[in-house]
Amino acid sequence: xxxxxxxxxxxxxxxxxxxxxxxxxxxxxxxxxxxxxxxxxxxxxxxxxxxxxxxxxxxxxxxxxxxxxxxxxxxxxxxxxxxxxxxxxxxxxxxxxxxxxxxxxxxxxxxxxxxxxxxxxxxxxxxxxxxxxxxxxxxxxxxxxxxxxxxxxxxxxxxxxxxxxxxxxxxxxxxxxxxxxxxxxxxxxxxxxxxxxxxxxxxxxxxxxxxxxxxxxxxxxxxxxxxxxxxxxxxxxxxxxxxxxxxxxxxxxxxxxxxxxxxxxxxxxxxxxxxxxxxxxxxxxxxxx
Ligand SMILES: Cc1cc2nc3c(=O)[nH]c(=O)nc-3n(C[C@H](O)[C@H](O)[C@H](O)COP(=O)(O)OP(=O)(O)OC[C@H]3O[C@@H](n4cnc5c(N)ncnc54)[C@H](O)[C@@H]3O)c2cc1C
Numbered sequence: 001x002x003x004x005x006x007x008x009x010x011x012x013x014x015x016x017x018x019x020x021x022x023x024x025x026x027x028x029x030x031x032x033x034x035x036x037x038x039x040x041x042x043x044x045x046x047x048x049x050x051x052x053x054x055x056x057x058x059x060x061x062x063x064x065x066x067x068x069x070x071x072x073x074x075x076x077x078x079x080x081x082x083x084x085x086x087x088x089x090x091x092x093x094x095x096x097x098x099x100x101x102x103x104x105x106x107x108x109x110x111x112x113x114x115x116x117x118x119x120x121x122x123x124x125x126x127x128x129x130x131x132x133x134x135x136x137x138x139x140x141x142x143x144x145x146x147x148x149x150x151x152x153x154x155x156x157x158x159x160x161x162x163x164x165x166x167x168x169x170x171x172x173x174x175x176x177x178x179x180x181x182x183x184x185x186x187x188x189x190x191x192x193x194x195x196x197x198x199x200x201x202x203x204x205x206x207x208x209x210x211x212x213x214x215x216x217x218x219x220x221x222x223x224x225x226x227x228x229x230x231x232x233x234x235x236x237x238x239x240x241x242x243x244x245x246x247x248x249x250x251x252x253x254x255x256x257x258x259x260x261x262x263x264x265x266x267x268x269x270x271x272x273x274x275x276x277x278x279x280x281x282x283x284x285x286x287x288x289x
Contacts, residue, residue, distance in 0.1 A: 001280065021169070023283050024269035025239040028055070029261040030152070033075045036261035039239065043257040047250040050086030051123060051236065052079070056094040067221045069107050071115045071262075080118045084237035086193060089151075089258065091125035092135050103139050112146040124221040126151040129187070130178040132269040136162060143171055149213070153178030154198035155187040163201055167208045174213040174236060175201055179271045206230065213256070229253065238272070 029039035040050030095107040155178035215236040
């Protein structure tokens with residue numbers, strides 16, 4: 001009987017999902033907004049602010065997009081109600097960028113209005129390079145009326161120009177290395193080149209003197225930012241990564257923790273697993289065990 005159950009496809013996929021989620025749980029707060037609020041309250045208790053992300057991307061169904069907008073609006077209200085210090089960070093393709101630029105902008109406006117009414121900041125995540133141009137245009141539209149920030153990826157060869165452009169409008173940038181697979185025509189491939197680019201872009205941001213976020217777990221980049229700290233930098237790190245470093249930084253600098261939640265946890269977790277060989281071993285152990 002036991003053998004039959006193990007070979008049932010539905011049982012296998014359910015089991016596989018549970019095992020994978022056991023690993024993903026390191027980076028993801030859970031399935032519900034309440035799970036995210038609890039994780040955010042923990043970050044706040046450790047002195048960090050929270051940046052909450054409702055997981056989802058590449059949405060091609062308008063109804064799903066509306067659900068994501070409603071979920072974010074509800075989440076922002078919950079943050080206010082529970083006294084959570086922080087804001088949300090949203091992916092453009094979850095708000096319908098695949099379905100159309102205007103549709104996506106309209107959805108971002110709904111969330112930006114909500115954030116404004118609650119006195120909250122709003123971050124826009126950056127996704128794969130085919131969305132970079134539209135994401136920046138949407139961002140600059142929103143920046144006319146709202147307190148918003150945008151992620152810029154150091155691995156993209158175009159990012160120096162993008163940063164200059166965004167800074168012209170006084171934008172707030174979160175500098176990340178970049179988490180997607182991109183072709184060599186768009187992105188630096190080696191770790192050294194990406195790190196060099198990160199340092200160069202960080203220099204540009206320090207020279208401009210606007211508020212920006214150093215979003216990395218890389219000690220050498222963080223040390224470089226600490227050495228030039230000017231009171232206008234926030235360090236941002238992902239939930240479940242380099243907690244030691246967060247504890248170290250938080251006593252001296254503003255630190256925010258990025259907290260994802262929701263049932264679309266797989267693509268996000270795959271990006272985290274790919275980032276580090278040791279995570280593959282963790283995953284393999286969990287599957288075998
Ligand atoms: C707040 C925040 C927001 C982000 N937003 C975006 C975004 O909008 N768009 C985007 O493309 N990317 C985003 N990223 C992801 C980013 O692009 C990188 O993929 C990710 O941060 C890993 O790169 P790293 O800078 O930490 O450097 P790495 O060189 O990858 O890592 C440096 C060190 O950090 C630790 N570390 C890094 N990753 C892991 C891991 N998965 N598990 C365990 N340890 C790890 C290791 O000790 C490693 O040696 C964001 C990252 C952060 C922190």
